[in-house]
Amino acid sequence: MSTTYSFTKMQGCGNDYVYIDCRAGFPAGLPAQIPFLANRHFGVGGDGVICICAAEGDADARMRMFNADGSEGRMCGNGVRCVAQWLYEHGLEQDTLCIETLAGVKVLHRAAPGLWRVDMGPASFDPASLPAAGFACPAVDVPLTAAGKTWTATLVSMGNPHCVVQVEDLKGMDLPGIGRAFETHPAFAESVNTEFIRFVSPTELEMRVWERGSGETLACGTGASAAAAAFVRRGLCPADTEITVHLLGGDLSIRVTGETVWMTGPAVTVFEGTITVQ
Incomplete structure (x- = not known):
């Protein structure tokens, strides 16, 4: 059975991902298809796939980030900026956005058109x-x-x-x-x-x-x-x-x-x- 995805290719400093709108529901078969989607010769091509999902709490959206091999990551700094930009371009024209990740909720501020400032949280050396x-x-x-x-x-x-x-x-x-x-x-x-x-x-x-x-x-x-x-x-x-x-x-x-x-x-x-x- 074939599956058709609508996608947006985005990049932050060349760190490029395939972005898929999953706010209406997360496709069950998507994780297994990520290596193909990220393949630069046979798929769309990218460092991985990022899914823009409905928030589970009070945030504006939830980000799920997958590496090119299909493994799920906890956080992507360039990716979360692109999620904010995608939301802004798709009707959520707010200068401050909150996005859930597996590493917690990230608050982003629009510093200029196409430029976002992210509170990444504290660094831990433990x-x-x-x-x-x-x-x-x-x-x-x-x-x-x-x-x-x-x-x-x-x-x-x-x-x-x-x-x-x-x-x-x-x-x-x-x-x-x-x-x-x-x-x-x-x-x-x-x-x-x-x-x-x-x-x-x-x-x-x-x-x-x-x-x-x-x-x-x-x-x-x-x-x-x-x-x-x-x-x-x-x-x-x-x-x-x-x-x-x-x-x-x-x-x-x-x-x-x-x-x-x-x-x-x-x-x-x-x-x-x-x-x-x-």
Whole structure:
């Protein structure tokens, strides 16, 4: 039996997903079809699929985010901005929107046309919050052996698990090999997203990311938030200051305060269409 989906392709700093309106009900067969929908050769193509669902509480909508392999993630920073933009473009013209995620309710503010500021919530450096085993708390500048090397890592939860590693050379590293070694490391019971960071200045970081379930992506909003929070915690970047994180797909602005992490970035509609999945 075939299923036809109406979709919107959207991207935030090149982190692209297939967005499906599921407010009338979540299709039971959709999770199994996500690898096809996300396939860049045979499907629509994207880093995954994001479903815009009816809110279960008092929020404006609920986001369900699936990686390209079909696994469900707890949170996507670029994705939640695009959900807000989608809602705005489809009649909910509010400058403040509340969106439910598996990592809690996120409050978004429209900073300018196509630009959203997100309260990402506080960063946690407790390894149990990832979860991760075998690390002291807080897990800041801890040794971690992967891909035949011992790295200095900072473990951060932004509602989803992150491992932040400072490196000198981003361009020359074997990201697929190293990223997979972190993703499948036995210390991380639910796998992990890994951010490799080159320190540029106290207000500027450069980043490549390996996302669990998707591989290297052009951007990761929760990853940029985790990276900035880690560098503030390590004393290399100041708190309460805009930190620009350069990603392969564009820039995100991150501000780390004593209470929360703020992320500001674009949300862009690329095209709309329908696709039939056999």
